[in-house]
Amino acid sequence: MVKLPIYMDNHATTPLDPRVLDSMLPYFRERFGNAASRNHKFGWEAEQAVENARKEIAALIGADHREIVLTSGATESDNLAVKGAAWMYREKGDHIITCVTEHKAILDTCKHLEKDGFRVTFLPVDNKGLVDLDDLRNAITDKTILISIMAANNEVGVIQDIKEIGKIARERGVLFHTDAVQAAGKIPFNVNEMNVDIASLTAHKIYGPKGVGALYVRRRNPRVLLTPLIDGGGHERGMRSGTLNVPGIVGFGKAAQVAREELVKESAEMFRLRERLRTTLERELDEVYINGHLEKRLPGNLNMSFAYVEGESLLMGINDIAVSSGSACTSASLEPSYVLKALGVGEDLAHTSIRFGIGRFNTEEEVDYVAGRVVEVVRRLRELSPLYEMAKEGIDLKSVHWATEA
Amino acid sequence: MAYSDKVIDHYNNPRNVGALPKEDPNVGTGLVGAPECGDVMKLQIKVNEESGVIEDAKFKTFGCGSAIASSSLATEWVKGKTLAEALAIKNTDIVKELSLPPVKIHCSVLAEDAIKAAIHDWKKKNGHQG
Numbered sequence: 001m002v003k004l005p006i007y008m009d010n011h012a013t014t015p016l017d018p019r020v021l022d023s024m025l026p027y028f029r030e031r032f033g034n035a036a037s038r039n040h041k042f043g044w045e046a047e048q049a050v051e052n053a054r055k056e057i058a059a060l061i062g063a064d065h066r067e068i069v070l071t072s073g074a075t076e077s078d079n080l081a082v083k084g085a086a087w088m089y090r091e092k093g094d095h096i097i098t099c100v101t102e103h104k105a106i107l108d109t110c111k112h113l114e115k116d117g118f119r120v121t122f123l124p125v126d127n128k129g130l131v132d133l134d135d136l137r138n139a140i141t142d143k144t145i146l147i148s149i150m151a152a153n154n155e156v157g158v159i160q161d162i163k164e165i166g167k168i169a170r171e172r173g174v175l176f177h178t179d180a181v182q183a184a185g186k187i188p189f190n191v192n193e194m195n196v197d198i199a200s201l202t203a204h205k206i207y208g209p210k211g212v213g214a215l216y217v218r219r220r221n222p223r224v225l226l227t228p229l230i231d232g233g234g235h236e237r238g239m240r241s242g243t244l245n246v247p248g249i250v251g252f253g254k255a256a257q258v259a260r261e262e263l264v265k266e267s268a269e270m271f272r273l274r275e276r277l278r279t280t281l282e283r284e285l286d287e288v289y290i291n292g293h294l295e296k297r298l299p300g301n302l303n304m305s306f307a308y309v310e311g312e313s314l315l316m317g318i319n320d321i322a323v324s325s326g327s328a329c330t331s332a333s334l335e336p337s338y339v340l341k342a343l344g345v346g347e348d349l350a351h352t353s354i355r356f357g358i359g360r361f362n363t364e365e366e367v368d369y370v371a372g373r374v375v376e377v378v379r380r381l382r383e384l385s386p387l388y389e390m391a392k393e394g395i396d397l398k399s400v401h402w403a404t405e406a
Numbered sequence: 407m408a409y410s411d412k413v414i415d416h417y418n419n420p421r422n423v424g425a426l427p428k429e430d431p432n433v434g435t436g437l438v439g440a441p442e443c444g445d446v447m448k449l450q451i452k453v454n455e456e457s458g459v460i461e462d463a464k465f466k467t468f469g470c471g472s473a474i475a476s477s478s479l480a481t482e483w484v485k486g487k488t489l490a491e492a493l494a495i496k497n498t499d500i501v502k503e504l505s506l507p508p509v510k511i512h513c514s515v516l517a518e519d520a521i522k523a524a525i526h527d528w529k530k531k532n533g534h535q536g
Contacts, residue, residue, distance in 0.1 A: 308468060309468070310444055310445070310468055310469050310470055310473075312470035312471065313417070313469065313470050313471050313473075313474060316409070316414075316417055316470070316471040317417075327444060327470075336444070346442070347441075347442040347443075347444075348441035348442050351441070351442075351444040383423070384420060384423055384466055384467060384468075384474065385466060385467070385468045386437065386446055386447070386448035386466040386467065386468060387441060387446055387468045388468075389425065389448075389466060397441060402439070402440035402441070402442075402446075
């Protein structure tokens with residue numbers, strides 16, 4: 001028997017790997033020093049541990065350890081990247097390019113900068129979730145100072161062509177930031193091969209602790225400078241002051257090391273489990289739709305719409321499984337997912353979407369259980385669905401005049 | 407979000423799921439909501455010609471657990487009532503019975519609308535005004 005509940009929401013966060021926890025514990029206990037204390041053993045130990053972790057984080061993305069700025073997490077990293085570059089280079093230009101399916105940490109930061117007088121181009125995506133590279137080329141002007149396009153999307157798992165985007169940015173002399181939070185440690189990601197200048201990372205998406213992230217900031221060709229958001233003791237090359245979260249950073253380092261060493265094997269296994277889930281659901285149910293590009297996708301991601309079954313009611317039926325939904329009813333805003341909307345998924349289907357995020361600790365047995373439960377509940381709810389009944393009667397739901405004020 | 411026990415009960419054991427023959431002159435059908443909004447309710451009543459009492463009711467709902475529960479409860483409540491009594495059911499009664507939180511009040515409003523739409527349909531079919 002599988003152990004319930006099953007956690008399959010690994011894009012939201014991941015469980016802490018026991019190896020990571022073990023690495024952290026001494027830094028909560030006897031090695032509690034401040035990494036900035038320069039004149040005793042406690043400080044030296046902490047500093048050494050931070051530098052080792054920094055090397056592991058750098059190694060995960062093919063960077064130099066001196067290029068890693070430690071932060072409190074991905075949101076801070078995204079803010080520092082975009083605001084930091086905008087303010088540092090504002091004499092050079094006032095234009096930023098990003099994309100509509102970015103995380104809110106990028107979108108809201110860009111909107112904030114618009115209020116401060118910057119101009120932002122929000123590139124659309126096609127119905128598979130990909131940015132058109134010609135759109136990107138055409139959007140660049142001599143006032144463009146930054147391109148920020150995420151490596152892999154947190155909802156639909158779509159992987160952008162980061163290498164090509166990096167090439168375009170480099171050719172045009174524009175800095176390139178990527179939110180690599182979902183990509184790093186899951187798929188090959190190398191800042192030099194991909195011409196990435198700035199990259200956001202976080203520990204808790206790769207089986208590390210919450211509350212610690214990093215920003216890769218290129219040191220040469222070109223040397224990138226950022227205006228800090230947090231001033232203080234001049235830590236992290238002056239780009240991010242504040243006492244370092246030593247146990248968190250140690251855990252991040254361990255998580256990065258494990259992710260790097262096991263990436264090839266693990267991503268193959270995630271892909272196998274994802275495909276097992278997808279093919280079972282497609283075989284057992286009619287009218288299910290994959291949201292986002294199927295091949296250019298994170299191996300552990302499956303985002304699927306189950307037509308005629310509202311997402312929240314489906315989640316309620318599979319309450320021993322933790323997944324998430326693009327339905328409005330599950331969000332505070334009462335709007336369905338803006339990412340699905342950007343892909344051109346109709347609001348009717350957006351309400352029926354479920355995101356499965358398969359991770360390191362999911363098993364084949366769990367995948368089979370989840371598939372079985374989803375099939376059972378979708379069938380039951382379709383029996384309850386007037387839309388399914390109408391569709392089976394041959395009524396075109398788009399032609400119905402729905403009595404709604406909205 | 408935590409659901410009340412009554413919502414969970416209606417979700418797990420919905421009452422009166424199904425369909426009544428739409429063409430039957432004694433059957434009134436209400437279809438409210440829209441797929442884009444994430445809620446569609448179909449509520450049907452069968453009215454006894456002699457007594458004017460609702461003797462059967464069925465529903466099908468596309469929507470969240472609270473929407474399913476609201477419409478399931480609505481079918482339970484209208485059965486055995488006269489049309490006038492059924493029209494007196496208020497969405498606030500449903501909110502109270504199911505302990506719906508503020509974000510789910512629209513589910514109860516939709517259920518009230520579904521009752522009214524079904525009665526309206528029956529009246530139209532049977533030559534009543536309004």
